Amino acid sequence: MKRVLCLFMTMVVLTVGLAYLRETGEFGLRPVSDSNMPETNIADNEITSVTESSVENKKAASYSASEQTIHMQEGSDIVVSKKEDFLNEIGELTDDNRKVIKEQQEDCYAYSVLSENEQELYIEILWALQGFNDDVKLSSIDKDEVSRIFQCVLNDHPEIFYVDGYNYTQYTLGDMIKKITFTGTYNMDAEAVEVCRKQIDSYVNQCLRGLPSEADEYETVKYIYEYLINHTEYSDSSDNDQNICSVFIDGKSVCQGYAKATQYLLQRAGLKATLVLGEVSTGEGHAWNLVEIDGNWYYVDTTWGDASYQTVGKGQNHSDDKIPTINYDYLCVTTEQLNKTHTIDNVVELPYCTSMDANYYVKEGLYLLSVDEEQLSNIFKEGYDKGRTYITLKCASEEIYNELHKLLIQEQEIFHYLDCPDGVVSYTENLEQYSMSFWL
Secondary structure (H helix, E strand, O other): OOOOOOOOEEEEEEEEEEEEOOOOOOEEEEOOOHHHOOOOOOOOOEEEEEEEEEEEEOOEEEEEEEEEEEEEOOOOOOOHHHHHHHOOOOEOOOHHHHHHHHHOOOOOHHHHOOOHHHHHHHHHHHHHHHOOOOOEEOOOOOHHHHHHHHHHHHHHOOOOOOEEEEEEEEEEEOOEEEEEEEEEEEOOOHHHHHHHHHHHHHHHHHHHHOOOOOOOHHHHHHHHHHHHHHHOEEOOOOOOOOOHHHHHHHOEEOHHHHHHHHHHHHHHOOOOEEEEEEEEOOOOEEEEEEEEEOOEEEEEOHHHHEOOOOOEOOOOOOOHHHOOOEOHHHEEEOHHHHOOOEEEOOOOOOOOOOOOOOOHHHHOOOEEOOOOHHHHHHHHHHHHHOOOOEEEEEEOOHHHHHHHHHHHHHOOHHHHOOOOOOOOOOEEEEOOOOEEEEEO
């Protein structure tokens, strides 16, 4: 008697959408509607169970996972002996494509610190997002790894401004995960992306035309820092405030938009820069940049550079044009300086930045290693000669800051450096940053 062998095959399709979280720059799980589930066109198979779940997540309000289990028998359209056909991916990344994309990642920080296997996954996700490619087979079956590398791709590529998140489909045979396929989710179609790119290019070209041809790397970073602050309004009213469109098209954004716009311009100017995620002292999510200048890494926070100082004391009669619009405390700072107000919570390890060579105050001669009255006199004289409206002094330590404060404020020696016909001095002080600003 011929023995009949019945083979069962289980395919579990798990699709989860990731939603962008405002300000944090991270992606969290969100509910996926039935319309987002992949269609299953397999005949003669019995759907034996469908489950829905909703799980609370500390970074997102909630998410749901929809799971579909299909038991298959030999003799149906797809049998175990043809499982390779069954698992064949729709999107395929060729070796030639991989090679080209890898060469383009030479200056991408997150990519550079990944392992070889992680870099392969990075290339696959990047290829899917750049080309709107669906159901791309990934080389990893680790869902957490996919999430982390997805964030690495976005941290390195501010030009991918049209991505909301992604869906993944997980295929299992019995209890074993056989493969995961990846599909991005987008806030605009390819045609709309091209329209935005033309507007972005117009802004970027105009900006970089003003960059002096002889500018060195520090001067390039400073120029872009100042340009963005002077041309961007801090506001969450832009629909695109988490990407570069908010800055380059709408002219207003929040930290994520500032940081990605800064990164994009620096990359276009030929410098290495990546996005950094974390929190500030208030506990709010925040984004800023890591930038390489002359072989050393520095942190740059363009958002916190866009600030209006408040005067202290009786100096409230200054007109708006004398209120400083740029705070340089966060232009090319060390890890130690950054950690006073920021907490890094990045997807990959970042270098410990120690160099002060390209720090704004060092480069501009405003960094005090001691309280030198001759240096102070030269600083204020140069400020008046160049028509500046204010001067900011930064001290190398709390001890020097206290000494400077005693000399200029308590002993009122500031009147020897300022032209104050009304006998009133307007200034701000920041003990946390060891800095003081004086209106001229």
